[in-house]
Every structure is written in C-alpha cells, then in structure tokens.
Amino acid sequence: xxxxxxxxxxxxxxxxQLSQWPxxxxxxxxxxxxxxxxxxxxxxxxxxxxxxxxxxxxxxxSGQGNIELLNASPVNYVTIGNNEGxxxxxxxxxxxxxxxxxxxxxxxxxxxxxxxxSWCVPSRIHTLQSGTTIGMLGLTAAFYPFYTELGWVxxxxxxxxxxxxxxxxxxxxxxxxxxxxxYFMDERIAADYDIDVILGAHTHHRLxxxxxxxxxxIAQTGKLGTDLGKITLQIDQRQVTAKEGTLQSIDAVAExxxxxxxxxxxxxxxxxxxxxxxxxxxxxxxxISWTEPSTFASFLVEYLRQWCNTEISMMHSGIILAxxxxxxVTKGDLHRICPIQSILVSLK
Numbered sequence: 001x002x003x004x005x006x007x008x009x010x011x012x013x014x015x016x017q018l019s020q021w022p023x024x025x026x027x028x029x030x031x032x033x034x035x036x037x038x039x040x041x042x043x044x045x046x047x048x049x050x051x052x053x054x055x056x057x058x059x060x061x062s063g064q065g066n067i068e069l070l071n072a073s074p075v076n077y078v079t080i081g082n083n084e085g086x087x088x089x090x091x092x093x094x095x096x097x098x099x100x101x102x103x104x105x106x107x108x109x110x111x112x113x114x115x116x117x118s119w120c121v122p123s124r125i126h127t128l129q130s131g132t133t134i135g136m137l138g139l140t141a142a143f144y145p146f147y148t149e150l151g152w153v154x155x156x157x158x159x160x161x162x163x164x165x166x167x168x169x170x171x172x173x174x175x176x177x178x179x180x181x182x183y184f185m186d187e188r189i190a191a192d193y194d195i196d197v198i199l200g201a202h203t204h205h206r207l208x209x210x211x212x213x214x215x216x217x218i219a220q221t222g223k224l225g226t227d228l229g230k231i232t233l234q235i236d237q238r239q240v241t242a243k244e245g246t247l248q249s250i251d252a253v254a255e256x257x258x259x260x261x262x263x264x265x266x267x268x269x270x271x272x273x274x275x276x277x278x279x280x281x282x283x284x285x286x287x288i289s290w291t292e293p294s295t296f297a298s299f300l301v302e303y304l305r306q307w308c309n310t311e312i313s314m315m316h317s318g319i320i321l322a323x324x325x326x327x328x329v330t331k332g333d334l335h336r337i338c339p340i341q342s343i344l345v346s347l348k
Contacts, residue, residue: 210245
C-alpha cells in the first residue's frame with residue numbers, strides 16, 4: 001500500500017486538572033475504536049506537565065496517581081515537563097514511571113554520571129501496518145540550576161537534537177519531535193531542522209489550526225485539558241505528502257469514561273485520608289502578611305537559610321495563602337495554604 005493516513009492525538013500541560021481527564025479519556029477511547037475499526041493507524045501522546053502538585057492526588061501520591069490515570073487511557077508515548085522534572089525529588093522521579101504502561105521518551109536528561117535513567121529512552125520507532133516507520137524523539141526544557149541541585153544533568157536540547165536527530169532519521173521514514181520546550185523554541189527548531197511534526201507544550205499556546213514553519217507542522221493544545229489535539233498525516237511511498245492539525249474542545253465532549261471516574265474517586269479518597277495525617281503542633285500561630293513582615297514568612301526564610309546554608313534567604317510571601325492557627329497541623333493544612341510547593345520540611 002503506497003498511500004496511507006495516520007492519526008495522532010495529543011495532550012499537554014494538563015497540570016493535574018484531573019476533572020478534565022475522564023472526558024479526555026472517553027474521547028481518546030472513542031477515537032481508538034473508530035480508527036481500529038477502519039484499520040487505520042493511530043497513536044496517542046502526552047507532552048508533559050500532566051502532573052502538578054497543586055492537586056491533592058498528585059501531592060499525596062508523588063505523581064503516581066497521574067501515572068495510574070495515564071495507564072487507564074490509550075496514551076502510548078509521553079515526554080516529561082518541568083513539573084515532572086523539577087518539582088519532585090530525584091528519587092520520586094526515578095520511580096514515578098515504575099508502573100507506566102507507556103513509553104517515556106526524553107533524550108536530554110541524565111544521571112550525574114551522565115548515564116541515562118532506566119525509565120526513559122531518547123527515542124522510539126513505531127512501525128505502521130504498512131511498514132512505514134515513525135521515529136519519535138523527546139526533549140524537555142533545560143532548567144539547569146534546578147536539575148543540577150536535584151542531582152540530574154540536563155543537556156542543552158539543541159546539542160541533544162544535533163546528536164540524536166541524524167541517527168534517528170537514518171532509521172525511520174517520518175520524524176516526530178515530542179517537545180516540552182515551548183513554542184518559540186519549536187519555531188526555531190522547525191526553521192533549522194528537517195522534522196515532519198513537532199508536538200509541543202510548555203508555553204500553553206493554543207494552536208488551532210496547527211502552524212507550519214518551513215515544512216514542519218507545530219501543534220500545541222493550550223493548558224489545563226481544555227482542548228485536545230488531532231494530527232492527520234497523509235503518507236505516500238513512506239513520505240509525508242500532507243499534514244494538518246486541529247483542536248477538539250473538551251467542553252463539547254458530552255460523556256466521560258466511567259472507569260476513569262472510578263479511578264479518580266478512589267485516588268481522591270486515598271489523598272483525603274493521607275492529608276488528615278498530622279505533621280506538627282504549633283505552640284503559637286503563624287501569621288502571614290503579603291505586605292508587611294510576618295511571623296510565618298520570618299519562620300520560613302530562617303529555615304530556608306539554614307537548609308541552604310546561606311547568609312541570606314528570601315521568599316515571596318504571596319506563595320502562602322493563609323495563616324496557621326495554634327495547635328495541630330495536618331498535611332492537608334499545608335497543601336491548602338501552599339498548594340504550589342510543600343513546606344513540610346520547614347515545619348518538621
């Protein structure tokens with residue numbers, strides 16, 4: 001068969017807006033059945049920042065709940081975003097994908113000894129029914145100081161791309177970049193490198209339709225699961241002859257995956273139980289002010305100074321949303337007043 005059509009469906013930057021996930025999964029499952037019934041090739045992707053510790057399930061499970069939800073979907077391939085990469089400890093990230101039923105593709109992350117983590121691969125090749133091969137390379141944003149302090153080595157994505165792309169192109173017919181680099185970096189890569197499709201993320205651009213730059217199709221779905229992306233590739237003699245990308249509004253999806261809703265409910269109940277656990281007892285209130293010096297801010301910056309072994313420490317008081325009363329403090333209290341960053345270490 002010389003002519004064929006392949007379909008990609010992709011999500012990015014869900015940021016643990018997990019209430020959207022049952023509808024997303026229902027839509028993906030419906031499309032999977034549709035294309036398989038038609039004997040068409042279809043692949044499903046997530047481009048990172050699926051996990052965000054702002055959600056109780058993600059915080060309580062160190063992201064494992066997100067992996068369970070991804071496992072319950074048709075997703076085949078993912079790359080990591082900065083939320084997976086630098087908001088979890090090294091040990092947590094090293095075990096985040098232990099139970100994953102999908103492939104994690106990221107080429108520019110290494111252990112301190114420059115050995116690639118066992119839970120990811122730099123690239124993957126998927127063979128369609130016709131024999132046409134789809135080569136996928138994953139790259140994530142290089143937040144150098146954070147990755148270094150966590151015990152990782154993050155490589156310049158362009159350096160990685162120039163090393164890995166020529167090797168991949170020799171092995172496959174169609175090249176897809178799984179990018180958590182942001183739209184502006186995707187534009188640069190599209191202009192300078194021979195890539196068929198860039199499935200993008202990170203900067204929360206909503207591209208409908210997907211944008212073509214120097215022959216490369218760039219797609220991105222925005223953020224928080226409001227939209228889902230669809231790519232259609234026309235292939236003739238193992239060469240891409242036409243490509244387009246559109247978005248599907250999740251608000252317009254009428255049904256949800258009941259199985260996913262059940263998993264979500266179970267994970268929420270477990271998170272609620274975990275958040276009832278006590279972590280400290282305060283003998284005085286810790287008050288926060290966003291405009292004046294306050295006991296809570298002073299308490300945190302002093303512990304931050306000791307923890308980091310510095311002479312001076314600073315924090316933005318706005319990250320603390322409320323004061324803490326005298327008495328028992330639970331994990332849930334800490335997450336409620338500071339959902340974007342755990343302060344458990346300081347209170348201990």
